[in-house]
Amino acid sequence: MKIYTRTGDKGNTSLVGGERTNKYDLRVWAYGSIDEANSSIGLARACIExxxxxxxLLKIQKTLFEVAAELASLGTKDYKPRIEDDEVIFLEDTIDELDKMRPVQNGFIVPGGTMESAHLDVARTDVRRAERYISELKNYYEVNNSLQKYVNRLSDAVYAIARYFDYKDILKKAEEKLTELKGDGKINAKGNLKKSLLTKAVLNRETAEYITGKCIEKSREIGVPMVICVVDFDGNIILLERMDNSLLISIKVALKKAYTAAALKSPTGDLYESSLPGGEFYGLNHEKDIVTFSGGFPLKIGDDIVGAIGVSGGTIDEDTSVSHYGVEVFEEVVKYGTKR
Known part of the structure; x- marks a missing residue:
């Protein structure tokens, strides 16, 4: 059988059952757009491992053949509903599953984050176009409600899958950045040795106890029991002190604040904006050992970060006040070479 039939040379085509209609028939626009969406999803699927x-996505593509066939039979004697709510539920379950894996989004996403998501975003817009034609078809035909729901939910599902790939890519880049900033022992070994010597010389347990003691005094002044954690430049604990009646959860939070400040070489409060969509560290706040709210500060000797302090137990402002005071105490030790 030849691919070409010549039956459409005069601008008409066959619907399901053999009825002929113009190629500009709204039904043809609708199922033709579904065909475009199917091809776009196929292109995306070819890039996905x-x-x-x-x-x-393959299941969705097979369902789209049924969607197109149903649209191509509207208004004919061979019309029968082909899409049921089970297919809609499949899409909703897919969306819910993927939504649990990504951070809350508070803005628009510019398409093109990854090859997979870029193709999926094109497919999403193809689905949206098909949906507009189907919506117009309702003015002339009795459109299956399950079919209309399916196409509407499909654009959401394709969007959710696209964002999943964007988020995976962001996490990968953030982890690479985190590794780069921390140092992996193979690169910058000379610099790590220098910091190690500085830490042992200045930020040792004795110094950590002094800083922590001063922070406890500050905490008592404001009437809030806290947990104070001091770590070295690799994020390893030098000292962790829990005041009586401080919250147990504050133990983990204080450690995470100190670790984050050391690993990312930045006050934790400064990381919030960059962890939002579009920021350098978008998605990083979903890493289990990272926090992006204030209360953690790096400890420096000159330009070298030799460790960090994290404080938790009060409000953001109270934690920030006490941890920043700990930084000032450490700077005095470095400056005067003694504990006052």
């Missing part, structure tokens, strides 16, 4: 998501 995640077997589970590849299988989901």
């Amino acid at each position: 995640d077997k589970k998501l590849e299988d989901k």
Whole structure:
């Protein structure tokens, strides 16, 4: 059988059942747009190595053949509903599953973050176009409600899958950045040795006890029991002190603040904006050992970060006040070479 039939040479085509209509028939626009969306999803699927998501997209593509066939039979004697709510539920379950894996989004995403998400975003817009034609078809035909829900939910599902790949890429880059900033023992070994010597000379347990003691005095002044943690430049604990009646959860939070400040070489409060969509560290706040709210500060000797302090137990302002005071105490030790 030849690919070409010549039956459409005069600008008409066949619907399901053989009825002929013009190629500009709204039904043709609708199922033609579904065909475009199917091809776009196929292009995206060809770039995806995640077997589970590849299988989901393949299932969607097979369903889209049924969507197109149903649209191509509207108004004919051969019309029958082909899409049921089970297919809608499949998309909703997919969306819910992927939404649990990504951070809350508070703004628009510029398409093109990854090859996979870029192709999926094109497919999403193709689905949206098809949905507009289907919505117009309701003025002339009785459109299956489950079909309309499916196409509407499909654009959401494709969007969720696209954002999943963006988020995975962001996490990968953030982890690489984190490793680079921390140093992995193979690069910058000379610099790490220098910091190690500085830490042992100045930021040792004795100094950590002094800083912590001063922070406890400050905490008592404001009437808030806190947890104070001092770590070295690699984020390893030098000293962690919990005041009586401080919250147990503050032990973990104080450590995370100190670790984050040391690993990312930045006050934790300064990381909040960059962890939002579009920021350098977007998604990093979902790493288990990272926090992006205030209360953690690096400890420096000149331009060298030799450790960090983290404080938790009060409000953001109270934690910040006490931890920043700890930095000032450490700077005095460095400046005067003695504890006052």
